[in-house]
Amino acid sequence: MGEPQTGASAESVPFPAAPSLDANVASNDAEIGVPEPGSGRRGRLPLGRLLVRLGSLALFVAFWQFASEHRLHLGLVTFQNIPAPSEVVPALWDLLQSPKVGNHVGSSLYRVFAGFVSATVTGVVLGLLIGRSRWAADLLQPPLEMLRPIPGVAWIPLAILMFPSSELSMIYITFVGALFPVLLNTIHGVGAIDPRLISAAKSLGAGRLRLLLEVILPGAAPSIVTGLSIGMGTCWFCLVTAEMIAGQYGIGYYTWESYNLQSYADIVVGMLFIGVFGMASSVLVRKLGNLLTPWYRIEARREHE
Amino acid sequence: MNEIHDGSHGGRIEACDLSIAWHTGKENFRAVERVGFDIAPGEFVCVLGPSGCGKSTLLGALAGHIRPSAGNLALDGKTILGPAPERGLVFQHHTLFPWKKVIDNVAFGLKMKGVARAEREARARELLELVGLAEFGDKYPVQLSGGMQQRVEIARVLINHPRVLLMDEPFSALDAQTRWVMQQLLLQIWTNIRTTVVFVTHDIDEALFLSDRVLVMTRCPGRIREDIAVRTERPRGEAWLTSDEFIRLKRHCLDLVHDERRRDAPTPERSAQPAMTLQLAGAIS
Numbered sequence: 001m002g003e004p005q006t007g008a009s010a011e012s013v014p015f016p017a018a019p020s021l022d023a024n025v026a027s028n029d030a031e032i033g034v035p036e037p038g039s040g041r042r043g044r045l046p047l048g049r050l051l052v053r054l055g056s057l058a059l060f061v062a063f064w065q066f067a068s069e070h071r072l073h074l075g076l077v078t079f080q081n082i083p084a085p086s087e088v089v090p091a092l093w094d095l096l097q098s099p100k101v102g103n104h105v106g107s108s109l110y111r112v113f114a115g116f117v118s119a120t121v122t123g124v125v126l127g128l129l130i131g132r133s134r135w136a137a138d139l140l141q142p143p144l145e146m147l148r149p150i151p152g153v154a155w156i157p158l159a160i161l162m163f164p165s166s167e168l169s170m171i172y173i174t175f176v177g178a179l180f181p182v183l184l185n186t187i188h189g190v191g192a193i194d195p196r197l198i199s200a201a202k203s204l205g206a207g208r209l210r211l212l213l214e215v216i217l218p219g220a221a222p223s224i225v226t227g228l229s230i231g232m233g234t235c236w237f238c239l240v241t242a243e244m245i246a247g248q249y250g251i252g253y254y255t256w257e258s259y260n261l262q263s264y265a266d267i268v269v270g271m272l273f274i275g276v277f278g279m280a281s282s283v284l285v286r287k288l289g290n291l292l293t294p295w296y297r298i299e300a301r302r303e304h305e
Numbered sequence: 306m307n308e309i310h311d312g313s314h315g316g317r318i319e320a321c322d323l324s325i326a327w328h329t330g331k332e333n334f335r336a337v338e339r340v341g342f343d344i345a346p347g348e349f350v351c352v353l354g355p356s357g358c359g360k361s362t363l364l365g366a367l368a369g370h371i372r373p374s375a376g377n378l379a380l381d382g383k384t385i386l387g388p389a390p391e392r393g394l395v396f397q398h399h400t401l402f403p404w405k406k407v408i409d410n411v412a413f414g415l416k417m418k419g420v421a422r423a424e425r426e427a428r429a430r431e432l433l434e435l436v437g438l439a440e441f442g443d444k445y446p447v448q449l450s451g452g453m454q455q456r457v458e459i460a461r462v463l464i465n466h467p468r469v470l471l472m473d474e475p476f477s478a479l480d481a482q483t484r485w486v487m488q489q490l491l492l493q494i495w496t497n498i499r500t501t502v503v504f505v506t507h508d509i510d511e512a513l514f515l516s517d518r519v520l521v522m523t524r525c526p527g528r529i530r531e532d533i534a535v536r537t538e539r540p541r542g543e544a545w546l547t548s549d550e551f552i553r554l555k556r557h558c559l560d561l562v563h564d565e566r567r568r569d570a571p572t573p574e575r576s577a578q579p580a581m582t583l584q585l586a587g588a589i590s
Contacts, residue, residue: 194400196396196398196400197400197402199368199370199388199394199400200394200396200400201402201413202370202387202388203368203369203370203388203389203390203392203393203394203462204390204393204413204414204417204461204462204465205389205390205414205417205418205465206413206417207417210417214402214413214416215402218402218404218405219402219404221404293404294445295403295404295405295445295447296403296404298445298447298448299403299447302447302448
C-alpha cells in the first residue's frame with residue numbers, strides 16, 4: 001500500500017473548485033514526511049537517510065527549546081510566550097495522568113465518529129443517486145452545489161441556532177466537513193464506471209438493485225475511499241474549530257481553554273493530541289479502504305511496475 | 306457438464322425488415338437498413354463487413370441494448386425487447402468486473418439467478434475448466450493476459466446456458482498466435498454446447514474458418530450484400546485454411562469488399578488520378 005494511494009489522494013483527487021481549506025487538509029494528509037508505519041514495499045530507508053531525518057527532527061525541537069528559553073524575538077514572530085518542549089513534556093505527562101483525558105479524547109472521538117459515519121452514509125447514498133439518475137441529479141444537485149463552497153467552519157453560528165444541543169451542532173459541523181469530499185468523489189466514481197460493464201451486467205441478468213450493489217458500488221469504491229480519507233481530514237479540522245467555540249470537553253475545547261487559563265504548555269499538548277489522532281484516523285481510513293478494494297492495489301502496483 | 310451439452314434449447318433468430326437509425330441532433334444516420342435473415346438453432350454465423358457497416362449495431366440489437374427503429378427481431382418467435390441472459394454478449398475488449406475474482410466473475414450470472422454460493426462456484430469451476438483456466442479462479446482479471454481474459458468472458462456468458470452467443474470482434478485485440486488458439490478453442494467449445502453463435506468480424510479468414518454461413522454487409526446504409534454458405538465439414542484444421550475451396554471463397558469475399566470500396570470512393574471511375582482514388586479507398590477501409 002502507501003505510494004499509489006497516497007499519490008492518488010494528493011494529485012488526482014476529482015475535486016473541482018474545492019474550498020481551499022479542504023485542499024489544504026487533503027495535501028497535509030498525504031505529504032506528511034513521517035513515513036507511515038509499514039509503508040511496505042518501498043522498503044526501509046537506508047540508515048544514512050534515516051539518521052538525517054531523525055537529526056532534522058532533533059534540530060527542530062532543539063531550536064524550539066532554544067527559542068523559547070531565550071524568549072527569542074524575531075520581529076514578525078516572537079517566542080516570548082511560547083512554552084518550551086521541556087515544559088510541554090511534563091504538561092503532557094500531567095494530562096495523561098489526570099482523569100480528564102478520557103473525557104476529552106472520548107468526546108472528540110465520538111463526535112468525529114458520529115459526523116464521519118453519517119457523512120459517509122449520506123454522501124455515498126446521495127452520490128449513487130445523483131450519479132445514476134438524471135432526475136435525482138436535477139432535483140438534488142442545485143442546493144448541494146450552493147452549499148458546497150461554504151466551509152464547515154462557517155456553519156458554526158448557524159449550527160448553534162439550528163440544534164438545541166451543542167453536542168449535535170458540533171457533530172453537524174463535522175458532518176458538513178466530511179460530506180462534500182465523500183459526495184463529490186462518489187459522484188465522480190459512479191460517472192467513471194465503464195458503461196460496457198453495466199451493459200455486460202444487464203446482459204448477465206442483473207436487475208436494478210443488483211446492478212447498484214454488484215457493479216456501481218464496487219466500481220465507484222476506489223474513488224469513494226479517496227473521498228473518505230479526505231473527509232476524515234476535514235472532519236478533524238471542523239471538529240476542533242467547533243469545539244473551541246461550542247464545546248464542553250473535547251481536544252479542541254481543551255486547547256482553547258488552556259489559552260484562556262494561560263496555561264500555555266497545555267495548548268501545545270492539545271495540538272499534539274489533535275495531530276496524533278487526526279493522523280491515526282486518516283491512516284485507519286486508508287487501511288480499511290485498502291482492505292475493501294484489494295483489486296485496486298493490484299492494478300496500481302501493475303501500473304507502477 | 307451434462308447440462309451444457311443440451312442442444313435442444315432453441316436459438317432460432319429471425320430478423321424481418323430490420324432497420325436501426327441513430328438520431329444525433331438533426332442528423333439521422335441509418336446504421337442498418339431493411340435487413341432480413343434467419344439463423345437456425347445451433348448455427349454458427351459470421352457477420353463480415355468493413356468498420357462502420359453497422360454490424361456491431363446489429364449485434365447490439367440482438368443483445369437487446371439497442372432498439373430497432375423498424376422491423377422485427379425475434380428469438381424463438383419472441384420479439385427481443387431488452388438484454389437477457391439467454392443472449393450472451395462478448396465484447397472486443399473484456400468487460401470482466403475488476404473487483405471480482407475470476408471465479409466470481411464466471412459465477413455472476415448464477416448469482417443473479419439466486420443460486421447458492423457452493424453450487425455456483427462448482428459450476429463456475431466446470432466452466433473454467435472448459436476454457437482451460439481451472440487454476441486461475443482466485444486471480445483478479447487484471448492479473449490475466451488478454452487471451453485469458455477473453456476466455457473468462459466466454460465462460461461467464463456460457464454459464465447462463467445462452468440460446469445465442471453474440472460475439473463482437475472478440476479476438477481482434479489479440480495477437481495473431483493467441484487469436485488462432487482462441488478460434489480453435491471457440492470451435493471446440495461450440496462443438497460441445499451447440500448454441501447458436503453470431504460472430505461479428507472484419508477478418509475474412511476468421512469468418513471462413515469459423516462459420517457455417519457468412520453474412521457479408523455493406524455500409525452506409527448497412528445492408529446484407531450476400532449470404533455465403535461455408536459447407537466444409539468439421540472439425541476444421543489448418544488444412545482448411547489452404548484448401549482450394551477456402552481460397553475460392555476468400556477471393557469471392559475480397560471481390561465483394563473491393564466492390565464496396567469502389568462504390569464508396571468519391572472520385573468517378575474514369576478518374577485522371579487513379580493513385581489518389583486508391584489512397585482514398587485505403588483511408589476509408
